[in-house]
Amino acid sequence: xxxxxxxxxxxxxxxxxxxxxxxxxxxxxxxxxxxxxxxxxxxxxxxxxxxxxxxxxxxxxxxxxxxxxxxxxxxxxxxxxxxxxxxxxxxxxxxxxxxxxxxxxxxxxxxxxxxxxxxxxxxxxxxxxxxxxxxxxxxxxxxxxxxxxxxxxxxxxxxxxxxxxxxxxxxxxxxxxxxxxxxxxxxxxxxxxxxxxxxxxxxxxxxxxxxxxxxxxxxxxxxxxxxxxxxxxxxxxxxxxxxxxxxxxxxxxxxxxxxxxxxxxxxxxxxxxxxxxxxxxxxxxxxxxxxxxxxxxxxxxxxxxxxxxxxxxxxxxxxxxxxxxxxxxxxxxxxxxxxxxxxxxxxxxxxxxxxxxxxxxxxxxxxxxxxxxxxxxxxxxxxxxxxxxxxxxxxxxxxxxxxxxxxxxxxxxxxxxxxxxxxxxxxxxxxxxxxxxxxxxxxxxxxxxxxxxxxxxxxxxxxxxxxxxxxxxxxxxxxxxxxxxxxxxxxxxxxx
Numbered sequence: 001x002x003x004x005x006x007x008x009x010x011x012x013x014x015x016x017x018x019x020x021x022x023x024x025x026x027x028x029x030x031x032x033x034x035x036x037x038x039x040x041x042x043x044x045x046x047x048x049x050x051x052x053x054x055x056x057x058x059x060x061x062x063x064x065x066x067x068x069x070x071x072x073x074x075x076x077x078x079x080x081x082x083x084x085x086x087x088x089x090x091x092x093x094x095x096x097x098x099x100x101x102x103x104x105x106x107x108x109x110x111x112x113x114x115x116x117x118x119x120x121x122x123x124x125x126x127x128x129x130x131x132x133x134x135x136x137x138x139x140x141x142x143x144x145x146x147x148x149x150x151x152x153x154x155x156x157x158x159x160x161x162x163x164x165x166x167x168x169x170x171x172x173x174x175x176x177x178x179x180x181x182x183x184x185x186x187x188x189x190x191x192x193x194x195x196x197x198x199x200x201x202x203x204x205x206x207x208x209x210x211x212x213x214x215x216x217x218x219x220x221x222x223x224x225x226x227x228x229x230x231x232x233x234x235x236x237x238x239x240x241x242x243x244x245x246x247x248x249x250x251x252x253x254x255x256x257x258x259x260x261x262x263x264x265x266x267x268x269x270x271x272x273x274x275x276x277x278x279x280x281x282x283x284x285x286x287x288x289x290x291x292x293x294x295x296x297x298x299x300x301x302x303x304x305x306x307x308x309x310x311x312x313x314x315x316x317x318x319x320x321x322x323x324x325x326x327x328x329x330x331x332x333x334x335x336x337x338x339x340x341x342x343x344x345x346x347x348x349x350x351x352x353x354x355x356x357x358x359x360x361x362x363x364x365x366x367x368x369x370x371x372x373x374x375x376x377x378x379x380x381x382x383x384x385x386x387x388x389x390x391x392x393x394x395x396x397x398x399x400x401x402x403x404x405x406x407x408x409x410x411x412x413x414x415x416x417x418x419x420x421x422x423x424x425x426x427x428x429x430x431x432x433x434x435x436x437x438x439x440x441x442x443x444x445x446x447x448x449x450x451x452x453x454x455x456x457x458x459x460x461x462x463x464x465x466x467x468x469x470x471x472x473x474x475x476x477x478x479x480x481x482x483x484x485x486x487x488x489x490x491x492x493x494x495x496x
Contacts, residue, residue, distance in 0.1 A: 018031075036293070108393060133151050187320075191315075199323060240444075
């Protein structure tokens with residue numbers, strides 16, 4: 001998005017714009033002009049981050065593994081999860097585009113300890129390098145290099161790439177766009193080669209088998225895994241909250257009045273950052289017309305780019321999973337035991353059956369690519385979110401600047417990730433991924449509640465959510481937290 005004509009946030013505002021919007025107990029937001037919205041139909045934008053994170057190990061690994069075990073009918077839970085995520089995305093964007101603030105600042109305006117809760121949750125959840133571990137396991141199948149070695153090398157690579165970047169958002173958007181494009185086209189071609197039309201039909205109809213839960217799914221071994229997979233239907237955990245930071249960095253809505261984050265090597269070029277966001281005049285019909293344009297822009301992102309691409313990729317992987325069961329019906333029994341990693345091998349064998357063992361290697365390469373792809377997005381987002389909260393709410397942090405804080409958190413989570421890989425409690429890449437998924441469910445239930453509070457209390461009435469949107473977000477809170485606590489109290493476990 002071109003924001004070159006946007007005046008810097010530190011410029012002296014016109015006399016008529018000295019009004020402010022008071023939201024919560026934090027500093028009021030000055031009234032500024034809302035930039036013109038871009039065309040609603042577009043190819044690239046901040047949603048590439050959610051697509052990159054949404055098309056991750058849930059769609060390519062966790063859900064196909066459940067399909068291998070329980071059949072395509074289990075995918076009705078995926079449909080609910082990814083549709084919920086699309087609505088959450090729209091509501092996260094509402095606050096970010098209206099104010100130029102992250103949802104974390106919105107939470108602080110409601111109740112500052114609520115924001116610090118998410119700061120702690122992010123640290124607790126994202127020290128688990130689950131995506132990269134699962135991707136490294138696929139790379140081990142190809143090369144024989146131990147997955148832990150590849151995972152550690154991948155973590156260091158992510159740190160170096162972001163440290164050297166001039167403007168981190170621009171680099172990440174370009175890299176992830178290429179990776180997602182290759183993934184979407186590649187998996188669709190592979191699925192067409194190994195699957196059948198009946199696989200496609202059962203994959204789609206399975207999404208409407210509402211209420212289907214076979215007895216084995218309701219067990220201490222697998223129900224927590226299903227809970228985690230529901231969280232991984234699209235971007236999981238706090239990824240939707242971090243999306244508000246990507247919107248701001250891209251200049252979406254009032255984010256045009258905020259500077260971009262730079263890599264550590266270019267931290268000295270960072271522009272001065274305002275202490276709070278901004279608000280536009282919601283009583284001005286011209287401003288409201290521009291606001292509706294921005295809402296159309298992000299709605300296109302949510303429905304076509306995010307929901308559509310995520311659904312397309314997971315359909316491809318589910319077709320491959322069903323082909324794997326046809327080729328080797330015994331794979332279900334193996335997965336029921338302790339060897340859950342066999343799902344990758346089974347799907348690779350199915351792809352190889354299309355005519356060449358090379359195709360199986362290509363499939364495993366896609367899984368490894370997804371692991372790196374998701375880790376690029378996750379570690380950037382984690383560092384961006386923690387730096388944002390630290391910069392605005394810890395005294396003295398502004399002296400370091402946002403870019404240096406970003407680098408501190410980035411290398412911090414990388415070092416923690418290496419320690420978890422070497423000495424952590426989880427057994428193998430699948431165990432790490434299941435742990436990350438289940439913990440993510442807790443964060444998602446909490447952010448649904450936070451989103452309701454922020455959008456309905458901190459925004460002017462003309463731009464608050466519609467009643468039906470509030471109902472869906474409220475259902476999301478019950479859906480995520482309800483399944484999590486049911487697993488805890490019914491089975492006494494939180495990780496499968």
